[in-house]
Amino acid sequence: MAELGPSGYSPYPVAMYEGVLTPPPGKALMFNEIVDEEIAMREAAKAMLTRDNPTIFPGPQVLYAWNEEAKEKAKLVRKIAETLGAKIIPMYDYRPKYPKIDPEKEINPNHPNLTIWHNNIKACIFVGVHCHYANVALKIIRAETDCFTIALCGNSGHEDAMITLRDQHLEELEKFIKVAEQVKKELGK
Amino acid sequence: MQKTEQVQYNRAGQRVVSPDYLLFEAPREKQFMTGSEVVKEAVKRASVDASVSYPITPQSEAAHLIGELWVEGYVGVYFRGESEFGVMSEIAGCAMAGARTITTTSGPGTLRAMENFPMWAGSRLPIQLVLMARGVNSPLSIQPDNLEVSFLLDTGCMIWHAETAQELFDMILAGFVVAEQPDVHVPIITVVDGFFISHTREAVMLPPDDIALPPYNPYKAPMPPIDMEMSPGRFLRDPYVMKSNYISYATHASWQFEVRAAIERSRPYAKHYLRGLIEEFGDPEGEIVFVASGTAAAQAKEATQILIHEEGVKARVVRIKTIRPFPAQEVIEALRGAKYVFVPEFNVIGWLERELRRVLYGNLDVPVIGSPRVAGGMTMPPEFIVKEVLQFLGKEVKHVV
Numbered sequence: 001m002a003e004l005g006p007s008g009y010s011p012y013p014v015a016m017y018e019g020v021l022t023p024p025p026g027k028a029l030m031f032n033e034i035v036d037e038e039i040a041m042r043e044a045a046k047a048m049l050t051r052d053n054p055t056i057f058p059g060p061q062v063l064y065a066w067n068e069e070a071k072e073k074a075k076l077v078r079k080i081a082e083t084l085g086a087k088i089i090p091m092y093d094y095r096p097k098y099p100k101i102d103p104e105k106e107i108n109p110n111h112p113n114l115t116i117w118h119n120n121i122k123a124c125i126f127v128g129v130h131c132h133y134a135n136v137a138l139k140i141i142r143a144e145t146d147c148f149t150i151a152l153c154g155n156s157g158h159e160d161a162m163i164t165l166r167d168q169h170l171e172e173l174e175k176f177i178k179v180a181e182q183v184k185k186e187l188g189k
Numbered sequence: 190m191q192k193t194e195q196v197q198y199n200r201a202g203q204r205v206v207s208p209d210y211l212l213f214e215a216p217r218e219k220q221f222m223t224g225s226e227v228v229k230e231a232v233k234r235a236s237v238d239a240s241v242s243y244p245i246t247p248q249s250e251a252a253h254l255i256g257e258l259w260v261e262g263y264v265g266v267y268f269r270g271e272s273e274f275g276v277m278s279e280i281a282g283c284a285m286a287g288a289r290t291i292t293t294t295s296g297p298g299t300l301r302a303m304e305n306f307p308m309w310a311g312s313r314l315p316i317q318l319v320l321m322a323r324g325v326n327s328p329l330s331i332q333p334d335n336l337e338v339s340f341l342l343d344t345g346c347m348i349w350h351a352e353t354a355q356e357l358f359d360m361i362l363a364g365f366v367v368a369e370q371p372d373v374h375v376p377i378i379t380v381v382d383g384f385f386i387s388h389t390r391e392a393v394m395l396p397p398d399d400i401a402l403p404p405y406n407p408y409k410a411p412m413p414p415i416d417m418e419m420s421p422g423r424f425l426r427d428p429y430v431m432k433s434n435y436i437s438y439a440t441h442a443s444w445q446f447e448v449r450a451a452i453e454r455s456r457p458y459a460k461h462y463l464r465g466l467i468e469e470f471g472d473p474e475g476e477i478v479f480v481a482s483g484t485a486a487a488q489a490k491e492a493t494q495i496l497i498h499e500e501g502v503k504a505r506v507v508r509i510k511t512i513r514p515f516p517a518q519e520v521i522e523a524l525r526g527a528k529y530v531f532v533p534e535f536n537v538i539g540w541l542e543r544e545l546r547r548v549l550y551g552n553l554d555v556p557v558i559g560s561p562r563v564a565g566g567m568t569m570p571p572e573f574i575v576k577e578v579l580q581f582l583g584k585e586v587k588h589v590v
Contacts, residue, residue, distance in 0.1 A: 012443045016450035021457065022372050060413065094413075096440065110440040131371050131411035132313050132447065139443040155371035155409060159450075 012139045015159040022157040022166065029157060029164045037165060037172075038179060044125070044150045044163045045084065045180035049187055051123035051148055054086040057107050059129030061154065063092050069170065070128075076173040077127055083180045085189075086125070089115060094133050109133035113144035123148040126161065127168075134158050152176070199236045201263045203401040208366040212359060212462060215396035222393050224386035227354040228293065228319055229254035230395055231361035232264065236404045238288035239266040241276045245298040246331045247383035248321040252293045273298040277305035277318075284314040287407030287414035289365060292316070295383055296323035296330070299337040303344075309376040310345025310448050313412050315368035315405075316376045318346075319361065322483075323383040324536070324565065332566020333384045335483065338512065339540035345448040346376040347455055348512040349463070350482040355393045356510075357381050363462035365402060371409045373455045375448060380512075382484040382535060411451075452514050459511055466516035469523055471505030472497055476528035477578055480520065480545050482509040484569075485533045491571035492533075496578060504578070509541070517548040524549070529581065530557045533574055537564040 015032070023029040028040030048054040060066075062073045081088050089107050096110040103118035109129070116124070124147055126134050134151060138160040141147055150165075151158040152173065157166035165172070197205040206215065211234065222230070228251040232240070240259070242252035259267030266283065270276030273294055284290045294302060299320060309316050320341075324334030341348060347368065351357040360379045368377040381387060407414035460466055468486075471493040479489035486508040496502040507523045509516060524530060532542040542559035549555065561577045563569045579586045 012439070012446050014446045014450045016453045022454060024457075066408075096437065110437075130413055132374070133412070135411075135447045135450070136440065136443045139446060140439060155411075156454075157372070 012143050014139060020159045022159050023164065025167065028166065029159060029161075031162055040163050040165055041176050041179040042183055044165070045176070045183040046187070047123045047148045047150065047163070048084040048086055048125065048180075049184055049189055053119055053121045054084055054123045055119065055121045056081050056084075056086050056088050056125045056127060057091050057112075057129065058088060058127050059091045059133070060094075061130065062128030063090055072170050073128065073173060076170065076177065079177055080125070080173065080180065083177055083184065087119075089119070091129055091133070091137075094130070109137040112137040112141050116141060116145045116147050121147050123150070125150045125152055126158070127152040128154075131155055131158070135160060197403070199401050199404055200265060201236075201261075201401070203234070203236070203399050205236070205403050206400045208362070208402060208462065211396055211400060211402060212362060215400060217394035217396050220393050220395050221390055222354060223250075223388055223390050224321070224354045224357055224381055225250040225254060225388070227358045227393055228361065229258060230393075230398070231358045232291060233258055233398055234396065234401045235291070235362055235365055236289060236401045237264045237291055238405065239280070239283035239290045240264050241268055241270050241280045241283070241292050243270045243273050243276045243294070243298065245273070245295050247323055247387045248293040248295040248298075248319070251319060251321065251387065255291070255293070273302035274305065277302035277309070280316055281305060281309055281312065281314055284309070284316045285312065285414065287405070287410075289369070289405035290316045291319065291361075293319040293321065295321045296337055297326050300325055300340060303340065306341060306344035306346055306376065311444065313374045313410065313448070313451070314376060315365070315374050317361065317364050317368065318376065318378045319357075320378050320380045321383040321387045322380055327537075330565050333382050333484070334535055334564050334566060335380065335382055336536040336538065336564070338380055339536065339538055341378060342513065342540065342544075345445075345452070346378050346513065347373075347452055347459075348378045348380060349459075349510060350380045350512055351386065352483055352486050352508065354386055354391050357386060358393055358395065360463070362402060363459075365405070366462055367455050367458040369405055370455070370458055371411055373451050373458065374411050375451045375455075380483065385484040456514055459514070463510050465519070466509075466511045466514075467519045467523060468508040468510065469505065470508065472503045473505065474526070475503040475505030476526070477502055477504040478524060478527040478530050479504070479506045479533060479574070480509065480524070480530055480541065481506060481533050482512065482541060483535070485535055488569050488571055489533050489574060492574035492578070495571055495575050500575065500579065500584070502578065502582070502584075512541075512544070515544055515548060520545065520548060521552050524553055524555055527555050530555055531561075531574070531578060532557060532559050533569060534559070534562045535564065535569065537562070
């Protein structure tokens with residue numbers, strides 16, 4: 001992600017148009033910089049531990065028992081939330097919800113800003129959200145809010161998030177928990 | 190301890206190999222084939238799940254040959270649609286269900302199916318369309334002409350333009366691999382100039398036919414595939430046009446930006462599998478530069494040889510392999526030092542010239558000459574291109590066309 005805020009006439013900036021690519025395998029993206037995975041994990045944990053109302057938005061890939069990995073990932077997501085002292089608000093369905101969502105309980109990729117505004121969320125993690133919907137939501141969040149966005153992606157990552165970690169499977173999520181515990185200790189929390 | 194290797198086979202009993210092995214490492218044998226036959230050979234090695242066809246010149250034979258692959262067990266599902274609109278809708282259904290899909294069309298068929306191409310892109314379906322270009326009804330033509338490419342430029346699909354049957358073979362295989370990357374996952378249109386490639390025979394190097402690409406994994410798709418838990422009705426979502434409020438506009442805007450961003454994300458993958466988004470040919474110091482794609486590039490290469498060896502004119506070709514994404518940075522770099530840029534094209538409007546002018550504007554100050562340009566089935570002999578350049582330079586024209 002290159003810069004905060006709207007781009008040109010459109011309220012929906014696209015980091016890709018600013019020349020920011022998803023990170024290569026084994027690396028992570030922090031704003032517009034390609035960094036080692038551990039550095040990004042530390043900064044992600046720090047953002048979640050120091051900003052107001054940190055929240056995890058788990059998507060269908062960890063909310064439903066599609067396969068064994070999904071079940072195990074779900075347990076780790078809960079553990080991440082406990083470690084970071086974060087709330088969990090699920091993105092369980094991608095269809096736009098009308099007339100309105102209940103922002104206390106849910107987030108929707110088509111209007112994610114409503115949940116973030118309502119709960120005054122200043123840092124969030126996307127995990128288990130299908131890539132297209134994560135990208136649609138992250139662009140809107142970037143344009144409409146001042147929320148610090150982190151993507152823990154099982155595929156190639158999301159350049160519109162402020163920190164993106166790619167290929168995040170069980171081993172990587174366990175590593176993130178360890179890094180978060182360490183950062184928490186360092187911050188005296 | 191003895192190492193055990195797990196060998197995977199696809200539905201046709203072909204050994205599954207990595208895309209890199211199939212494209213770059215597997216031994217190849219020389220064959221003499223038409224472009225249509227080459228489509229069959231590529232599909233045969235691509236673990237394709239479904240193909241839908243409809244006859245229109247000049248792609249009918251390629252579509253027919255994919256049907257033969259279905260009979261032989263290489264393609265899972267194959268049927269004829271009711272029209273091109275039907276074909277492109279039905280192939281979308283197959284792709285939404287998680288199938289690797291390919292179809293073919295030409296000329297007016299492309300326009301008849303038009304509404305579907307942005308729908309494919311918006312639904313993030315990695316469908317492959319082999320477009321054997323022939324122009325559109327302006328008036329009716331069944332001759333070589335690639336006017337229809339201009340209509341496809343902003344549909345949200347990737348567009349690659351092959352120069353030869355060999356490149357078509359490789360692009361079809363690479364096309365699936367790039368289009369199915371989770372962060373790309375948009376349709377791929379592989380274009381060849383009809384008749385010049387589809388109906389003429391040339392030497393092609395093919396890997397063995399008992400190996401194939403890994404099957405498509407729809408569970409890595411950026412949208413949920415349809416299955417027993419995700420029914421079509423659920424997948425298709427509320428159409429945003431039915432809602433008139435700020436939220437629906439906002440979503441639609443972000444969604445469309447995301448589709449375009451997805452095309453941009455294909456660059457590193459395409460660069461790897463196509464060995465670069467452009468090809469440079471001729472005298473590296475050439476001041477006369479042809480920017481061209483497809484058959485026009487092949488003819489420009491011939492013209493370049495004549496200009497260098499018979500006319501003493503330093504010339505070169507910058508061949509564009511990917512129209513979407515357009516290799517803007519690569520082209521700007523390649524054109525540094527050029528004195529004049531010629532854009533030979535097989536269509537009346539000069540869509541490549543427009544694309545080139547767009548990326549050069551404000552970046553590189555070099556005269557662009559949208560010529561020579563032929564249409565409606567005219568050929569473009571190399572001598573024709575040479576004559577154009579020599580006349581422009583005020584030199585004597587020895588060749589008579």
